[in-house]
Amino acid sequence: MDADGDAVSESDAASDADGATASGDDAPVVAGFFSGCGGLDLGFERAGFDVALGSDQWEPAAQTYRRNFPDTEFVEEDVRELDAPAVRAAVERAGYDHEGIDVVIGGPPCQGFSRLNNEQIELDEMEKDRRNTLFEEFLRVVSVLEPQLVLMENVRDLINRQTSDDRYVKDLIVEEFAAQGYKCEYRVLEAEQYGVPQKRRRIFFMGTDRDVPIRFPEPTTPEGQWRTAGAALADATDDLPNMTYADTGEKTLERIRHVPPGGYYRDLPDRLKTKKYQCDCEDTDTCPHEPEIVKRYGTYLRRLDPGEPSLTVSTNVFIHPTEDRYLTPREMARLQTFPDEFVFEGTKTDVMKQIGNAVPVRLGEELANQLLEYFPEVRDAPPADPDVYEQQSLTDLA
Template sequence: MPVGADGDSAAGSDGAPRTTDDGAAPVVAGFFSGCGGLDLGFERAGFDVALGSDQWEPAAETYRRNFPDVEFVEEDVRELDAPAIRESVERAGYDPGGIDVVIGGPPCQGFSRLNNEQIELDEMEKDRRNTLFEEFLRVVSVLEPQLVLMENVRDLINRQTSDDRYVKDLIVDEFAAHGYKCEYRVLEAEQYGVPQKRRRIFFMGTDRDVPIRFPEPTTPEGSWRTAGEALADATDDLPNMTYANTQEKTLERIRHVPPGGYYRDLPDRLKTKKYRCDCEDTDTCPHEPEIVKRYGTYLRRLDPEEPSLTVSTNVFIHPSEDRYLTPREMARLQTFPDEFAFEGTKTDVMKQIGNAVPVRLGEELAHQIREYFPEVRDASPADPDVYEQQSLTDLA
């Protein structure tokens, strides 16, 4: 059973599900939890984590290992009807009416900058990654929490449908349709003590007549935590400290990449070359192969004096050693504690780490939301129909 702020289990002495009261820690349920970065941030901020959920098995295994007392639902959320959602909360030892906050990050790849700038309306309906926020809000409507936090990729703020509506505004409308006024903001992780330049959009909604507040930055520029600081004391005995078996040719390239540099900084002799002609026999071909251009994080070495670039499934080069980072080191850039162990193959682990909300950023958001309690439980209902959405498009 989850443990409350007073040390008691989530169920009462008579075995009945516990309902929240003004003296108890607020209760949070997570959906699209992944490995649990956002959930861990809320746990650290003093919330009772009642429930986690994700349909991807490696992430589910990681979550269960690190949250052994939290009920985990390994299901496709689209397959969970209202009774199943309530039953999951009851299995966790909580009253379904006692969930204070619902959090989650519906899959977001359909909104990434690698896709077209405009999304056809019918294509939005076809791509499950673009409409899972509706499923997330369906779960919210079942549990009726006072507050909701949803995370997505920063590029969503620029996305428009073919009839020139912003997707972010469609999401705000969807919140309102479920009875929640909503604001959104792009947060920069490095401003909250995370050693990584990572931008994500967060939607915060409430069904109560209270102002929506996002956390103010805690770390001014010039005091940002650097990649060098985050990686300084990593040791081989840490979980997921698995080194890559790198070929000599790649190692030679790595040795030529300066701190903060990448593939572009290699001498031409070490860059990838490719024949662009139509000649079938390259031995007799009169043409010279052309250098292939590479972008982004390919052969990117971190600058030890700066925060890391955005962590994804592409592994960075260590700032001072001629090797790729280990999964543990990538997890440190996401502010996971060293005792948080990841399950699955190395590819699975890297995907879990890259998709997660940085724990420290999640914790700052949770602290801000924690300030609403217990008063928000007795606040008057909100009227989202007359609520004027604050536009933050200037952050794009």
């Protein structure tokens, strides 16, 4: 059995064996920035990369990372405060020459680009929200370490975002890669197509400063064979770490009992839906109007369908597919394919944020397996010429 409670196939066992071989003395070396709790980093470690360095400025995520990656040097610092000497010194503390980093990975936060932030309004989000320019800081660090390969993750809705001068942010990112000497391609990947029991869309930018083709991993799990939420949660037990149950009031429990598998708030009987006065009357006792039902959207009181992958994991907790309760943080982490031995630090709110922000471990591993195929040949490959490299059209990829 694997850490998600599934039977390990022969191909999985072979992959594990390959990873064990690759993690020897000549394993490619990775440095991570904006690492969060380490979902992407763990995927690379499982694929056989030597994860030498992680970084994040949020203390709860840093505590989680250090606990689960005890042999990895960790920098708890705002990347914007890390100058070139500090970056090189961190790599050297990890036991490597700063020129020995083969791959840089990370997911600089760009929350202003998400669908929850005014998707229909074409504003200059880069001017509104300083977090949306952090990709420039990420690529600045890349320019210091000069790895052969770079992998950057972000929210899928970034592809729709334009600046006030009508330029697409995704194109600005590609231009910034080129400015640092890297040709770049991007692709929206669907996590359920890579063995993750969750419908999650993320955009990945892959860059290289070598004259080699950029390749993204092909889907490993066809529709009809997607891992389901029910299977991922089936054998979770109370003795697992972060298996903390919500203290749910009776009124909420009554609502939960009325939500069918795959359903949510709108499936409740009207008597259980939230009602508010929409009039301007000051005294509701003498008001002639009746309170109106409040509409709710998204994941509010959402129960998972046990026969389907979960919806996208975020900080909103789902209802268990077969039990009348909310999922625990451990169960949410299983939907993100974190192994049960991966322990999250911080308050429950901190833990849920770490889990929701992470790259699913299994998706990270599939990306890492694709990058692993470049080594060791990519180290001696001729340099790329990003000025003449044609970016693949996103229209054909999304």
